[in-house]
Amino acid sequence: MGSGAPLTHADDPRLLLLSEKDNVFVCREDIPAGERVRVGEGGVTLAKTISRGHKIARHEIAPGAKVYKYGAPIGSAIAPIAPGDHVHVHNVKSDYTPSHFFDIQEVIKK
């Protein structure tokens, strides 16, 4: 992020691309299920609502591959991830210590 510059935008103004190296976008606002987002070739329809601050995949991510945000690795995929998929605790794990949360279904609903 350059000094004083607005946040880096992807083609879709609802999504943020924090570094060119990243394979995820961050949602700037809640994006409802059924919305088209400009991700991948020709765009993707969201299968579920994605909340502000959550991530969706920019590219396909294979199990075992690193997930990049801020241009840095933030964990590894534990399941195949398609462009536009919600990227969270159900398909990514820490390469350091496990994340603590209550009910995975509740967490990924958001």
Added chain:
Amino acid sequence: MTLQGYLRPDGRKGIRNIVAVAYLVECAHHVGRQIISAFDGQEVHLIGFPGCFPNAYAQRMMERLCTHPNIGAVLLLSLGCESFNKYSLSKIIEESGRPVKTLTIQNDGGTRSTIAAGRVWVSKQLENLACDVRVPMDISELIVGTVCGGSDGTSGITGNPAAGRAFDSLVAAGATCIFEETGELIGCEEIMADRAVTPELAEELRAAVAKAARYYATLGYGSFAPGNADGGLTTIEEKSMGAYAKSGASPISGLIKPGDIPPRGGLYLMDVVPDGEVRFGFPNISDNAEIVEMIASGCHMVFFVTGRGSVSGSAISPVIKICANPDTYRRLEEDMDVDAGRILEGRASLDEVGQEIVTLLQDVAGGKPTKSESLGHQEFILTYKSFEPIGPACLPA
């Protein structure tokens, strides 16, 4: 940038003039709470250490806190049989030139009469402190800390980098800035080490994060709470990258441990993870434990970046709450000093919010209460830890 502060005999200056009431074991806590309850809305703060077993770290922390530049006088509350060394603490406060009195509940007639005696002494101190006048204080005399808590997916994009911009301005102006929580820098060690002023310090920074990773691995949990996951953060390293942003972009001048006071202006990392084998449990059991450690290292003021919406303040030093998430700000506006979520909505830039934080810092240093101060927040927590002194490479000349 010139501020105004209270000159202390040791040459440091404070931005508040507080009477601290310090209990030296949990058994004296109630008496302390009753004493301060008579001074609601005045600058009388309750701090203390609950344990009855001796601990060198806690002893040193209490020494630093009771001689903090924001403190003008100290009342010590002892039950009478605890292990805390009240004699040594009292002597250190007295040598710092501050009024100090120790009340020992077992010798001073029990609960009721100790409360009464404590209130009389505190009233007298408030009268005396009211005569103090502020003198000019240079920005180079100011120490500011930053923490984040209740983080979510917005923290690392708006609030933390905006606090980082404020840090960059302050460091450039000659102030001392401290960032912390090595357990929340796991995954950032290499990029952070590149900013160290010497290769030896870079090695110390890497080692501090590696120590944190080992410590948390032993405990089975990282510094990652369920609310972080609800807010879109997936892993500790993702949370770390967001937290790291609050350090700004200045070179890192040194590595300190809680209670070490940085020798000169610049940016410092505080290593909060104990040394040696895992002994007393989690390094910092809640955000306020970190805030207390930063204050013990001399912080006059602390920036607290939150996404989910922490409402905490602190005893001793004002806390400026920077809200990263615009939805949270709308829900908790009364608790938040800065609306950094505007950045996410395209209503402000990082530099604009960074500058707003610096302007607010000047007002708060001049006496304007922060939101948490106005609401009466005076959180304080201090628990057991053990540290080795920092190595010679940690503070390059």
